[in-house]
Amino acid sequence: MLISSSAWAQWRAHGCAALALWTLSTSPVWADTAVDASAVQALSITGAAPRIDGKLDEAAWRKAPLHEHFVELHPVERSNARWRTTVQVLATEDALVFGIRAWDPSPELLRAPLVRRDHITGGHDHIAVFLDPSGARRHAQFVRVSASGVLADGVFSAQDDEEDYAADFDVQAAVQRLSDGYSVELRWPLSQLRHPPAGQAPWRMMVLRRIARDDAPLLVSVPLTQSALSFLSELAPITGLDEWQAQAAQHQFVQWRPELTWRRQRQTDAHQPSAPFQQKVQLGMNVKWQPRSDWVLDATLKPDFSQVDQDQPQLSANTRFALFQQEKRPFFLESQELTGQAPTDPDDNPRGLAGFYSRAITQPDWGLRASWRGARSQATAMSLRDQGGGIVLRPSAYSTRNIPQDLPSQASFARVHHQWSPSWDSAALLSHRDYLHGRANSVLGTSLSVQPGSNAMLRAQSLWSRTSVAFDDEGRGQPQSPQLGHRLWLQGRQRLDAWTGEVNLERISAGFANDNGFVPQSGVLRQELNLERKLEPPAWPEHWPLWPIHAAGWVTDWTQVRTLDDPVHQVRGGERVSQVLSTGIWMESKHQSEFWVFHDWKPQRVQHQGQLHAANSWVVGFKISPSDWLSPLELTWSSGRHLDVDADRLGRGQTLSLSGRVFASLPGGWGLEWEPLLSASRILHSDGASLREWTGQSMAVLHMSPRDTLRLLWQGGQAQRRGGGTQREPSPFEERHHGLSLMLQHRRSLGEVFSLGCQRQGAQPDAQRSWECFAKLSVEHWQ
Template sequence: MMKQRLNPLALGALLCLAASLPAAASNNPQALRLPAAEAASLRIDGALDEPAWARAPVHEAFHTFLPEDGQRPPWRTTVQVLVQGDALVFGIRAHDDAPERIRAPLTRRDQVRRDQDFVAVLLDPVGLRRSAQFVRINAAGVLADGVFTAEDDVEDFAPDFEVQAATRRLDDGYSVELRWPLAALRYPDANCPAGAPPQADCGTRPWRLMVTRSVPREASHLLVSAPLTREALNFIAELQPLEGLGDLVETVRERSFLNLRPELTARASRSRDPAGRQREQDLTLGAEIKWRPRADWVLDATLNPDFSQVELDTPQLAGNTRFALSVPEKRPFFLESTDIAGSAELDDSGSLRSLAAFYSRAITDPDWGLRATWRGSDAQATLMQLRDAGGGELLRAHAYGTESYRQPAGSTVSFARGRWHQGPWSLGGLLSQRDYGAGRSNRVLGLEASWHASGSDLLRGQLLLSSTSVGFDAAQDDRPQAQAQAAEPGQHLWLSWQRRNEDWNNLAYYERISARFAHDNGFVPQSGVQRLLLQTHRRLGGGLLAGLPVYESELQLKLLQTQTLSDPRHGVSGGELLERRVQPGFWFTSARNSEFWGHLGLDAQRARSGGRLHALRTLSLGTGSNPAPWLTWLAAELEWGRRLDVEADRTGRGAWLLLEAKLRTELPRGAWLEFEQRAEQGFVRGPEARRAFRDLALQSLAVLHLSPRDSLRLIGQNSHFRRRAEPLAEPALEGARERQRQVSLVAQHRQGLNRVFSLGLARSRDWQRQQWQTELFAKAVLGYE
């Protein structure tokens, strides 16, 4: 094709014409400031019918992120933002040419998932795009909220914010109004020096925003209001500035907010064990106070809190492992600024999770607690002090297992962590102490750094140094008491490099945990090891597979090797190969939010020091999908082949199976029923093709939503482990049977976060320990601002 050269005179004329035209409108979302009288009259009812919405700028530059990025959205979505004196109000219009297909069930808070029609607002008031607070609202008005952390690329649904939202179903879709009080946001103070001009930003950055929309049809679309693509290092990498706020941030920085949440809990319980029968009655008055003296500071206090779990923790298989299992946090006091307190470590699947540097579930029963959190424009920090009444467990890990000890009756917990950001760099440190008195303590000092070397590369690392002067004498009894000892030093180091672009998603990770490393305010299930992980994912894009549409696909390879470090106390020599994994696999997505994955396990593992290195050969397959509006999730995962029997130190044919199903159905008078079933089972066959052990965990959950505020929830769960006796085996194996059952029935009335009333009945039974307990409780939370 012949190319034509542009005449210089014509080029000059075009430049002059362009200069004379008005500047193009910004592609960023714009906010409209409202006069005080109009702001006060604004109703949050989902209708978007006040005159202010007719004047507010409309942002509708949405893009398709899933199932395939870069495509034009099939549905129109618009966003408008109004500014009140003490809040931001978002108006979102979700157009739909088939409104009868909108999925709008009543469900529990924080259970708004991709199987529902929802919109979400992600807001970063710090402006660094390192974390963002988010709120999801489904088409029925149910909320889910939390914090998204960029470095881990995960969303944490544990934090809750006092926001107000309403929806309205329309003939061509639905609309949403979300009122987000400034008191629920965390952002830096200006810190302007004396004499600075009024227009100076003093190092502050613009607030950043992204709005998303889920449409769970055959292709299960996720639309985003920012130019986000799949090769981004994280989901909030392209948050856009929210313009039009004017001096709002400056005018409310010094405004103080106070929230008081007293709670009253009444309990009556009966229990029985081999020692006899017991009856107890208890009336507990506690309180939580949150004070934000100005924008960059938040002070939290808790006094005599009731930290019982209204919703039971999901049971996990534990019969064929010697390592401790973690459970998620649900208690409000620990959920302020989780993006600062958290750290990262490698879990068994090769993912990074926030447990190593701070694990709040290690704190069992606080009498009181204080916490201060500060956010600057380039740094953040949090400081925590608590008095723990104890009653829980202390973990002491080694290369081949985790030992659990009785926690002393009382201890003082101190924890501080801070981070500083400059361009692509982030540096941080932490101090942690658990003081049990009488010369018994555990102290940890930590340093960390991360570097965004490019738009595709992220390098991270952390070094933790511990000093532990609390030990245990195993000769005393099965659960020895803590005692003072000479301080033992320990170290925990990890380094990681991640590269993500259009074609590759790769991770390299190295970790070294010395034998005597301990962190009583963290979670350390294994020590005395060093490991190297390499993961590579080759992105292949979409297409057709046997007539099935494929939106994304990957070929995967995981290489992991773990070796022991010298540990004379547990008789472990250094350099012993503990585990090797070679796992090629695949992954792809398809219609109805479906995923399919599988890998071969060409692995080797050692069960005890000096024992045989066993060759394992397994095939793992899994799938998950949103098949129908009433069957919102159906998943299955199977591992089959030659597996390791840890206790017997041998391999055998076996399997591990996980099944999950979630159903939702609408009942008369606007009520909804949720039903969820989870079943997990594992076994390995021994000699004579008989099962050496069987491990089973079941959970059933049913929730009847009578209205958006009223619900009745029933949870039943069972765990059962059984091992067959083998007296002629080497070593001889004794028979074992562990069986537990918990049932919980809770009626709840909820008005936001500040008005919650619960009445419940719980019953638990442990057949091995011959224990059962029945408890009736009532709890009222009344919040005041």
């Protein structure tokens, strides 16, 4: 079914008007009337704020109320924690300051090596503060502080029950080691908090403490249980902030962050072995203005988006669908939860990226963005001029076309979210990618979330697309007759004392596309069921020689994908693309060790009307944090009958994944952090043909001070096929890639950074080589 361009333009205009009217609407605020026994009393102070040194020795700390009731959540639930922990909160003119005291009978056993920001793990002693200024308990900003003063921060989503470490907040923290534990001071400026104006629900918080030894106790400052849907379900209100909240609502600031980048680079290949060096100097600017607490306006001009951390390597030779990477760029991380872009692990189905995927925008010249938070409604809107250079996805039931293109475009996105009551909310979004000259892709969508009880949740999303641009293999965009498509998704999740269940139903029509989102497959109907049963660990005798079992469970995952009618790719509906039945057990023990064994039965089809291959394998995994210098070490191994996608047949296959993190203390207070990663796979056929692939990464970071680091990164891989070359078999090939980079970085604050480095990359065949040296200076000014 097709609609005219004029009708589509009218529909889009009506959609924009509806979003604008919803954004400007206001609604009354519900209030919590019950008194929460876990509430934290804050003390408002005027004058000099406490010095952030971790000592908690100022007079204000002696006056601040003390909250010290913590419960133990892991490995077993206890109403009273075995380690004493206290929390105090001060409200200054422009910040909240948290003072936390962590008692420890054996402080010499604290595990807290120097690591990179956002790389604190469960194998490190640390505290974490979760703060929800909206009071809705749907999203929370969090900051972790290790016993050595290292920071990790991000946003926690209650709906997805996941942490996203992409965002960085300009907070200050200091730790003081004591003879009976350690103390932490954490200053959280108002400029780093996003909240609606005065009159909303009370701010809420929770403090978490991890003791990284033996059974790895996890302590929380609220009466949370393991059956809760998320960490945020029992956040405690912060009392004593009524007048302070009214002042905080009028807090305003302007942040200017200019950046200067110098880059000298050269790229060569077999056709241009002696290409000249090219030199480029670029001046960019990022501006953030908060006129009051409920509005944040962002502008960026010529941003240097290329210097981001290297992505974790992924095996890619034996896959049909596109791989995605997580976002790390500051412009998109402002109020990221308002876009609906859920945190997603590379091993999971990226449903949260179907509506918006910020890394689809590759090389913007400029960008504007506005984010707004009301008492019950929130909205964000952005528009960027993208110069291209990235990948456009055109999916189907059996593969994804990854189309490289340099076509300039205007990328725009808007989303509005409204919380009708504490138990249900809805959202609407509009996405548009305009390639000019009648070539465009637009998506209109709605979503709904209902929480009928404290341990259950229902979610739904509908997306409707219209695409009038087609790309050839060279990335050239051509106008086409408008093609319509849709994506419908429904999820139900429930967690009981011993059982956890989740159901997902997803329908993606053959014509659906979203050039501002991540959609690796279309023309399919997907059904998923996940069940997990916690088992009661056996009560071993005290003299039992094996490790005790702290927790155990049984898991079953079932997924089935069937085709829908797709005239363009000549695929009939009802054909089974894949089906997965995975069942197994997992166990947890001391030293934060985990062990799992699964059997995967995976019938798969490579192409339409092709053979349905009955792939199956055993998966064994082990993870442990045995000491303060090795935490964690993880090994996963799979063996069985694996599908060779290109050859369209089964073979005996194995996959191995190994990772670890090693730490060492050096003279002068220096520290060394080494993180190796290795993934390898092979498939052997009975006639001697084979497919082998490996990819690895080695990152070594020398911490000379909390501000100065030297990073050496190597990354490489190889894919090789032997045998074949017949009409039925793909031809033999061998591809290799490698990269080496060295970077020195000095950081005065989150926004004031100087980086200097060089890198070299190469790939075979075609003898591709690239060299680059760069220097980047970023400064910031607050007003």
